[in-house]
Amino acid sequence: MFHEHTHNDSNCFECQVCGRPFQNSSNLKDHYNVHTDERPYKCELCAKAFTQSSSLLTHKRTHVLVKTYKCDICGKLFKDASNFLKHKRLHSQQKPYGCSYCEKAFKRTSDLKDHERVHTGERPYRCRICGKCFTQSSVLTGHMRIHTGEKPFHCNVCGKTFNNSSNFKKHQRTHSVQDIIAKVKMEERFKRATDLKEHLRVHTGERPFVCQVCGKGFTQSSALSSHQRIHTGEKPFQCDVCYKRFNNSSNFSKHKRVHTGERPHNCPLCGKSFQEKRRVKRHLKAVHHILD
Numbered sequence: 001m002f003h004e005h006t007h008n009d010s011n012c013f014e015c016q017v018c019g020r021p022f023q024n025s026s027n028l029k030d031h032y033n034v035h036t037d038e039r040p041y042k043c044e045l046c047a048k049a050f051t052q053s054s055s056l057l058t059h060k061r062t063h064v065l066v067k068t069y070k071c072d073i074c075g076k077l078f079k080d081a082s083n084f085l086k087h088k089r090l091h092s093q094q095k096p097y098g099c100s101y102c103e104k105a106f107k108r109t110s111d112l113k114d115h116e117r118v119h120t121g122e123r124p125y126r127c128r129i130c131g132k133c134f135t136q137s138s139v140l141t142g143h144m145r146i147h148t149g150e151k152p153f154h155c156n157v158c159g160k161t162f163n164n165s166s167n168f169k170k171h172q173r174t175h176s177v178q179d180i181i182a183k184v185k186m187e188e189r190f191k192r193a194t195d196l197k198e199h200l201r202v203h204t205g206e207r208p209f210v211c212q213v214c215g216k217g218f219t220q221s222s223a224l225s226s227h228q229r230i231h232t233g234e235k236p237f238q239c240d241v242c243y244k245r246f247n248n249s250s251n252f253s254k255h256k257r258v259h260t261g262e263r264p265h266n267c268p269l270c271g272k273s274f275q276e277k278r279r280v281k282r283h284l285k286a287v288h289h290i291l292d
């Protein structure tokens with residue numbers, strides 16, 4: 001256990017691991033969670049956990065605030081301009097943060113801090129089980145899975161699981177493009193005869209469900225029901241976070257992901273996740289050069 005009341009000459013509380021000073025013992029206690037990876041602050045809405053109470057408060061805003069800044073390259077949304085501008089640098093070649101010890105430069109201050117520890121030898125992130133220390137919190141998180149047995153990286157092609165992203169990416173390269181395309185096509189097969197029947201209408205042009213107001217035809221009865229709400233103005237789907245209303249369940253489900261940050265659609269090649277399925281197909285074409 002760390003001794004939390006180590007004072008320096010300025011009457012501050014100083015971290016015994018990295019030397020960072022704090023004005024009170026409460027902030028120092030929260031800070032030690034960064035080194036031990038303890039996450040006592042849990043969000044009651046999504047169960048996500050954090051090392052510091054301030055991080056939890058920042059996270060809670062994602063459930064309330066609508067993200068208004070949208071990246072025109074990858075479609076990611078942001079609630080404030082500062083994080084939006086930082087994100088845009090990832091797509092550009094701009095690297096404004098230079099290393100004090102060598103000529104390397106970085107797009108983010110966090111990457112610069114991680115890099116400079118290569119020169120200083122500082123390893124502030126300590127495993128509470130075996131005592132091993134690391135330069136980055138993400139490396140500590142990956143290391144902890146050796147002790148817990150957790151394997152969160154799942155291959156969508158063969159089902160094999162891994163405890164770190166590096167081994168997961170190496171494994172994915174063992175699958176050919178043909179394997180992945182075959183898997184995707186298999187998942188798109190129809191589970192019910194009625195689904196197949198409705199799908200075939202896309203090819204035949206048959207639209208048996210007709211709107212009595214405007215005469216527009218549809219391949220599915222559910223699509224007709226959704227369309228009719230345009231005429232009635234009915235919006236039965238309401239968001240319980242921002243109270244915005246929608247006339248169909250599809251748009252309502254997409255909207256909810258703005259608040260939760262959920263990305264349920266994964267690229268079968270690199271594992272990158274997206275909020276919408278159509279973005280996976282766009283990503284496969286643009287990044288992996290796989291056409292339909």
